[in-house]
Amino acid sequence: SQQGEEDPQALSIQEGENATMNCSYKTSINNLQWYRQNSGRGLVHLILIRSNEREKHSGRLRVTLDTSKKSSSLLITASRAADTASYFCATDNQGGKLIFGQGTELSVKP
Amino acid sequence: EADIYQTPRYLVIGTGKKITLECSQTMGHDKMYWYQQDPGMELHLIHYSYGVNSTEKGDLSSESTVSRIRTEHFPLTLESARPSHTSQYLCASSATGTTKNIQYFGAGTRLSVL
Numbered sequence: 001s002q003q004g005e006e007d008p009q010a011l012s013i014q015e016g017e018n019a020t021m022n023c024s025y026k027t028s029i030n031n032l033q034w035y036r037q038n039s040g041r042g043l044v045h046l047i048l049i050r051s052n053e054r055e056k057h058s059g060r061l062r063v064t065l066d067t068s069k070k071s072s073s074l075l076i077t078a079s080r081a082a083d084t085a086s087y088f089c090a091t092d093n094q095g096g097k098l099i100f101g102q103g104t105e106l107s108v109k110p
Numbered sequence: 111e112a113d114i115y116q117t118p119r120y121l122v123i124g125t126g127k128k129i130t131l132e133c134s135q136t137m138g139h140d141k142m143y144w145y146q147q148d149p150g151m152e153l154h155l156i157h158y159s160y161g162v163n164s165t166e167k168g169d170l171s172s173e174s175t176v177s178r179i180r181t182e183h184f185p186l187t188l189e190s191a192r193p194s195h196t197s198q199y200l201c202a203s204s205a206t207g208t209t210k211n212i213q214y215f216g217a218g219t220r221l222s223v224l
Binding site: 030031033035040041042043044045048086088090092096097098100101102103105 | 150152160168169200202209210213215216217218220
């Protein structure tokens with residue numbers, strides 16, 4: 001089965017609100033990454049957090065990692081309609097491959 | 111935008127046809143990957159390559175085959191397409207010599223087999 005599980009599966013918010021997505025995984029990891037996918041397109045890398053880091057920021061993105069709980073969260077602050085997309089977490093367990101979660105579909109209404 | 115290109119973007123074909131999905135990258139990456147993704151669903155790794163003349167099957171069994179004769183090119187072939195092959199196929203690449211393993215994706219090929 002896939003390593004990552006994400007919740008919620010879908011999230012609908014208003015512009016300006018914050019969006020939080022969660023990801024859980026099963027095995028030890030080297031790093032955890034978040035990707036964004038616009039409808040019908042490929043994935044775009046957003047942010048990476050290493051296993052020895054607890055929090056990372058990039059613009060309006062904030063990622064946390066709790067290796068004891070094997071979980072991560074992605075927070076998008078002050079969301080915009082253009083943030084509407086699917087968001088995937090992916091774990092790198094040093095095997096050279098990434099294992100993707102099921103994704104959270106975010107809808108930001110203007 | 112990543113320098114990785116997939117063609118065609120959309121393909122509608124009849125059952126039994128042979129097809130090749132093209133993937134090329136200009137970043138000099140050694141590692142390349144093929145994923146299959148149904149709408150709104152997770153990505154499943156079907157093939158990967160860590161360099162020229164190196165190919166491996168992924169976690170999801172697939173009737174497709176791949177080749178890696180040149181670093182920049184990683185085509186996927188279906189000898190006889192079936193309706194069950196209808197899906198989106200995503201190609202990605204990543205650099206070696208780094209611990210980050212960030213993958214760069216093409217825009218995908220949406221395949222529909224009638």
